[in-house]
Amino acid sequence: MKRTVLLNPGPVNVTEHVRQALLKPDLCHREKEFSDLMQSIRSKLVRAFGIQNDYDAVLTTGSGTAALEMAVSSCLGEGQSLLVIRNGVYGDRIAAMAEAYGFNIRCLDTPWGVPPVLDDVEQALKQNPNIEVVALVHHETTTGLLNPVHEIGQLVRKYKKRFLVDSISGLAGDALDFERAGVDLCVGTANKCLQGLPGVAFVLVRKTELTRLEKIPERSHYFNLVKNHQAQEKGDTLFTPAVQIHYALDAALDELLEETVKGRIQRYRQAATMLRKGFREMGLEFIVPEEHGSNTLTALKLPEGVTYNGLHDRLKAKGFVIYAGQKKLSESIFRIANMGDITLEEFRRLLDALKNCLSASTPS
Numbered sequence: 001m002k003r004t005v006l007l008n009p010g011p012v013n014v015t016e017h018v019r020q021a022l023l024k025p026d027l028c029h030r031e032k033e034f035s036d037l038m039q040s041i042r043s044k045l046v047r048a049f050g051i052q053n054d055y056d057a058v059l060t061t062g063s064g065t066a067a068l069e070m071a072v073s074s075c076l077g078e079g080q081s082l083l084v085i086r087n088g089v090y091g092d093r094i095a096a097m098a099e100a101y102g103f104n105i106r107c108l109d110t111p112w113g114v115p116p117v118l119d120d121v122e123q124a125l126k127q128n129p130n131i132e133v134v135a136l137v138h139h140e141t142t143t144g145l146l147n148p149v150h151e152i153g154q155l156v157r158k159y160k161k162r163f164l165v166d167s168i169s170g171l172a173g174d175a176l177d178f179e180r181a182g183v184d185l186c187v188g189t190a191n192k193c194l195q196g197l198p199g200v201a202f203v204l205v206r207k208t209e210l211t212r213l214e215k216i217p218e219r220s221h222y223f224n225l226v227k228n229h230q231a232q233e234k235g236d237t238l239f240t241p242a243v244q245i246h247y248a249l250d251a252a253l254d255e256l257l258e259e260t261v262k263g264r265i266q267r268y269r270q271a272a273t274m275l276r277k278g279f280r281e282m283g284l285e286f287i288v289p290e291e292h293g294s295n296t297l298t299a300l301k302l303p304e305g306v307t308y309n310g311l312h313d314r315l316k317a318k319g320f321v322i323y324a325g326q327k328k329l330s331e332s333i334f335r336i337a338n339m340g341d342i343t344l345e346e347f348r349r350l351l352d353a354l355k356n357c358l359s360a361s362t363p364s
């Protein structure tokens with residue numbers, strides 16, 4: 001089978017061990033074997049991040065957005081407000097989701113790729129006492145910006161608010177100290193830096209937070225966090241889960257536990273450092289200053305005369321899939337993620353291929 005190297009930010013290339021896990025025997029989700037599998041995943045997730053004493057994992061079948069919807073729809077008490085700190089597509093998504101549920105929201109915006117100003121966050125918290133929950137995207141995949149999750153989390157704690165973090169593209173790729181950031185609800189997915197396959201996502205919820213969440217009226221039947229948690233605590237699921245994807249996630253978590261989150265972050269950082277050196281040598285321009293960049297994605301300006309589609313197709317013919325910019329950035333940038341089971345040798349070959357494609361398409 002010809003290998004395509006995926007440089008999109010998920011779904012990622014997985015190991016053979018994870019892929020083979022899909023071929024385990026057919027299984028009814030109401031049997032003990034599935035219950036054991038689910039509990040194994042829930043327990044490995046919290047152990048991998050060293051948060052087993054204070055957090056529970058709640059799984060849902062679906063993409064990352066499904067788990068995000070479970071967290072957002074379940075997090076806000078009646079008459080309270082949600083503060084969304086936004087600087088990209090995924091911050092906008094949280095606000096759009098909250099709007100769809102009819103929530104009171106306040107948004108604190110900075111331009112895409114620009115981190116929020118801490119003083120502005122503090123002012124917003126001071127001036128709006130009815131803010132109950134603050135939502136932030138850890139790694140804004142739109143631009144590759146790493147938001148200051150720990151500093152914002154400390155402000156959230158100072159004002160006694162709850163902190164909801166979308167770390168769908170951050171978890172296991174960039175550091176997140178749950179205690180230091182005071183995270184109450186953290187959203188993640190199987191198919192990015194965890195190196196599983198798409199179809200299962202999860203919320204890591206602080207156990208003490210569950211008592212508050214239980215008092216919130218049910219707003220979504222499928223995505224109610226408390227009800228899903230209660231069922232999963234009993235080893236049950238409310239609905240039919242993507243069974244085979246759970247097998248793959250369980251295998252991926254064994255690999256993560258072996259590599260350790262710290263080790264994986266280091267591996268990704270090493271790849272990003274090597275790639276960025278190569279990009280600089282090619283004269284490519286970054287859209288986020290390197291000191292604010294994540295370990296896992298680099299957004300680059302398309303050089304004069306190079307179209308995304310042309311570059312994408314030439315690289316794809318060489319076995320590499322790159323990723324377009326979103327919305328207003330769709331014509332001006334391209335993105336290269338370095339998540340997943342990709343070797344340094346493959347990244348070196350990518351740099352060579354990119355260099356060749358760019359010199360063939362830019363006027364000399």
Ligand SMILES: Cc1ncc(COP(=O)(O)O)c(C=O)c1O
Nearest residue numbers: 063064065090139141166168169
């Ligand atoms: C930060 C962030 N949030 C949410 C999502 C949505 O995840 P999904 O496409 O799995 O629903 C993504 C996807 O890339 C993301 O990067």
